[in-house]
Amino acid sequence: xxxxxxxxxxxxxxxxxxxxxxxxxxxxxxxxxxxxxxxxxxxxxxxxxxxxxxxxxxxxxxxxxxxxxxxxxxxxxxxxxxxxxxxxxxxxxxxxxxxxxxxxxxxxxxxxxxxxxxxxxxxxxxxxxxxxxxxxxxxxxxxxxxxxxxxxxxxxxxxxxxxxxxxxxxxxxxxxxxxxxxxxxxxxxxxxxxxxxxxxxxxxxxxxxxxxxxxxxxxxxxxxxxxxxxxxxxxxxxxxxxxxxxxxxxxxxxxxxxxxxx
Amino acid sequence: xxxxxxxxxxxxxxxxxxxxxxxxxxxxxxxxxxxxxxxxxxxxxxxxxxxxxxxxxxxxxxxxxxxxxxxxxxxxxxxxxxxxxxxxxxxxxxxxxxxxxxxxxxxxxxxxxxxxxxxxxxxxxxxxxxxxxxxxxxxxxxxxxxxxxxxxxxxxxxxxxxxxxxxxxxxxxxxxxxxxxxxxxxxxxxxxxxxxxxxxxxxxxxxxxxxxxxxxxxxxxxxxxxxxxxxxxxxxxxxxxxxxxxxxxxxxxxxxxxxxxx
Numbered sequence: 001x002x003x004x005x006x007x008x009x010x011x012x013x014x015x016x017x018x019x020x021x022x023x024x025x026x027x028x029x030x031x032x033x034x035x036x037x038x039x040x041x042x043x044x045x046x047x048x049x050x051x052x053x054x055x056x057x058x059x060x061x062x063x064x065x066x067x068x069x070x071x072x073x074x075x076x077x078x079x080x081x082x083x084x085x086x087x088x089x090x091x092x093x094x095x096x097x098x099x100x101x102x103x104x105x106x107x108x109x110x111x112x113x114x115x116x117x118x119x120x121x122x123x124x125x126x127x128x129x130x131x132x133x134x135x136x137x138x139x140x141x142x143x144x145x146x147x148x149x150x151x152x153x154x155x156x157x158x159x160x161x162x163x164x165x166x167x168x169x170x171x172x173x174x175x176x177x178x179x180x181x182x183x184x185x186x187x188x189x190x191x192x193x194x195x196x197x198x199x200x201x202x203x204x205x206x207x208x209x210x211x212x213x214x215x216x217x218x219x220x221x222x223x224x225x226x227x228x229x230x231x232x233x234x235x236x237x238x239x240x241x242x243x244x245x246x247x248x249x250x251x252x253x254x255x256x257x258x259x260x261x262x
Numbered sequence: 263x264x265x266x267x268x269x270x271x272x273x274x275x276x277x278x279x280x281x282x283x284x285x286x287x288x289x290x291x292x293x294x295x296x297x298x299x300x301x302x303x304x305x306x307x308x309x310x311x312x313x314x315x316x317x318x319x320x321x322x323x324x325x326x327x328x329x330x331x332x333x334x335x336x337x338x339x340x341x342x343x344x345x346x347x348x349x350x351x352x353x354x355x356x357x358x359x360x361x362x363x364x365x366x367x368x369x370x371x372x373x374x375x376x377x378x379x380x381x382x383x384x385x386x387x388x389x390x391x392x393x394x395x396x397x398x399x400x401x402x403x404x405x406x407x408x409x410x411x412x413x414x415x416x417x418x419x420x421x422x423x424x425x426x427x428x429x430x431x432x433x434x435x436x437x438x439x440x441x442x443x444x445x446x447x448x449x450x451x452x453x454x455x456x457x458x459x460x461x462x463x464x465x466x467x468x469x470x471x472x473x474x475x476x477x478x479x480x481x482x483x484x485x486x487x488x489x490x491x492x493x494x495x496x497x498x499x500x501x502x503x504x505x506x507x508x509x510x511x512x513x514x515x516x517x518x519x520x521x522x523x524x
Contacts, residue, residue: 046308046373053311053323060314066416111308154328261523 006030010080013251014075014083022085022100024028024140024247026119028241033039033185033256034249035062035074036226037084038100039242043215045111047154051232052113054151058160058228060184062254063159065112073253074114086245088230093237102242110242115226117249118163124178130171136214140247141165142206143225147199148190150228158232161207162190162198162222166214175221185260191222198222208246275346275513276337284347284362285403286509292385295447295518296511297336298377298488300495301364301504304329307373309416313494316376316413320490321423322446324516327374336376336514343368348507350492355499364504372504377488379511380425382518383435386440390467391507392433395415395472402509403427404468405487409461410452412490420494423469424452424460424484428476446521453484456503460484470508 005028008016013028013068025034040048046069052059063074071079082101089097089105097107118141141163148160167175168230172192180188195203203220204211208227214220233241244250266291270278275290302310305461307329314321325336332342344363350361351367361367380403384394394404403425410422429437434454442450457465465482466473470489476482495503506512 042308046304046311049311049315050326050328053326055316064315066312121414126283 010251010253011077012241014078015091017085018079018082018092020100021049022248025085025249026135026247029251030123031256033062033252033254033259034117034119035252036117036229037080037112037250038115038229039080039112040106040238041240042111043085044155044238047156048111048113048229050153051150051229052115054153055228057149057184057186057190057224058226060116060186061113062116062184062252063114063165066115067111068108074254075250076229076253077127079135080112084244084248086248088245089185090238090243092239093234094232098245100191104241105242107240114250114252115229116203116259117226118186118223120185120221120259121182123170123256125175128174128178130167130175130178133166134210137212139210139212142203142210142212143208143246144198144259145207145231150232155238156236158228158235160190161225161228161231163209163225164203164206164220164222166212166218167209167221168218172219179223181260183261186224186226189221190224193219194254195220201211271497272513272515273339276340279347280341280344281363284510287438287511287513288381288509291513293518294325295514295516295521296381297472297514298379298491299342299374299506299512300377300491301342301372301374302500303369303502304371304403306417306500307390309418310373310375313417313491314377315417317490318414318445318460319449319452320377320486323375324378324446324514325376327376329373330370332468337512337515337517342374342512346506346510346512347392348510350426350505350507352495352500352503352505354501356494360507367502367504369502375491376512376514377491378521379488380448380485381511382447382521383441383444385518387437390436390440392429392437392440395428396472399474401472401474404465404473404474405470405489405508406460407469407493412494412510417477417500418494418498420428420490420497422452422494423487423490425471425487426474426482426484427464428474428480429483430480434481434483441485443522445523448486448488451483452486455481457482
């Protein structure tokens with residue numbers, strides 16, 4: 001790839017990933033929503049959609065590809081089996097592969113869920129002068145399993161997974177206000193302050209992503225995270241599940257602006 | 263029944279309906295959400311939930327009862343088979359009965375969807391001094407099939423159904439603003455003004471409910487309506503579907519206040 005990530009259209013970015021580029025998608029195609037991906041067999045599709053309906057903060061549904069469908073208006077001229085930079089394949093709840101595409105693993109009965117990603121609200125946070133620490137440090141956002149349980153649905157259950165962003169104390173209210181305008185990408189925080197209240201023992205040891213420090217005078221703020229359904233897959237052990245690799249998202253054609261509510 | 267409808271708690275109202283009371287629910291248990299009801303066989307449950315996800319203005323999901331479940335936190339100590347004042351039973355898309363309960367018709371594989379109802383936003387409209395014409399006239403709200411198609415999902419497709427409330431021209435903006443705060447009960451209007459743009463030939467001949475006049479200087483305003491899934495049932499012809507009778511809603515324990523967004 002010669003072009004810079006921030007100059008690629010979503011179609012160009014998906015083509016690059018289809019061609020074999022394997023990099024995290026932070027910074028790609030600014031202004032367009034990136035999505036968490038989870039494909040499950042049709043027999044679990046109702047349970048997953050119901051899990052999302054009951055846990056809308058962690059699982060905000062941007063779109064669903066029905067069985068046999070590998071493209072949609074969210075990924076025009078795209079192919080969900082190849083257009084994500086890196087995938088994870090789970091069998092019976094165990095991670096068995098992290099391939100560049102899932103053409104071999106694909107089945108006609110798979111239903112694909114595209115869920116909103118907090119990358120969308122990081123831009124308006126920064127535009128408001130609120131530092132996004134993990135971006136300033138050039139690392140992935142830290143994510144934690146919590147002791148809080150999701151509402152189960154059918155065969156699916158699991159813990160709430162959260163992302164953590166430290167925010168200067170005097171900007172916490174603004175961070176709440178700004179992110180609450182984006183319910184389609186996790187919305188307002190689920191918790192502000194003490195990590196122990198969520199069962200998080202040590203902020204320096206995230207379950208996914210990279211550790212980020214909390215400077216003096218800053219407060220850890222926790223948002224529901226799109227990795228939550230992957231945690232449900234690990235716990236509920238469906239025979240097959242395919243997801244994106246954390247941080248390696250699907251870049252959609254959906255403008256971030258359409259996700260903002262008044 | 264000796265108690266007045268507006269003094270009954272949701273539990274008391276459901277008990278009265280279970281006991282045989284068959285009346286429209288407008289005015290019952292003010293402050294608590296009333297719900298559209300649709301039960302479908304398990305094999306159609308994913309399609310219905312996806313239909314709702316793709317058509318959120320007409321099908322805002324308040325809750326789902328899984329197969330075998332006849333109660334939930336939305337109807338504490340309740341029974342979805344008996345607690346609605348009047349039901350409709352559809353077989354292969356045709357209305358075949360309007361019973362007081364559906365104990366005989368019930369099946370263990372039925373999944374019940376509870377969808378928000380615009381009754382919730384009529385109270386704040388009136389509180390803001392915006393007249394709600396059909397209430398002032400003491401009739402049911404007029405509802406119309408439109409020429410606008412819903413986004414289909416699997417085996418389910420159908421037209422958008424709307425409710426119409428005439429609003430004084432100078433209050434239309436306020437009506438939009440107030441109802442947009444209630445996305446869980448259809449939210450902002452889908453159309454303001456000319457009925458012909460929605461394929462509605464004659465406001466005096468609603469497809470459901472009662473006709474309401476549009477006084478001089480008032481504008482017809484159209485909101486997506488929870489009868490939309492019943493229209494999809496009529497068109498898509500599942501072997502069995504059970505719904506409430508229009509206007510005879512389920513009274514839930516959900517406070518209207520929880521449905522308001524900032």
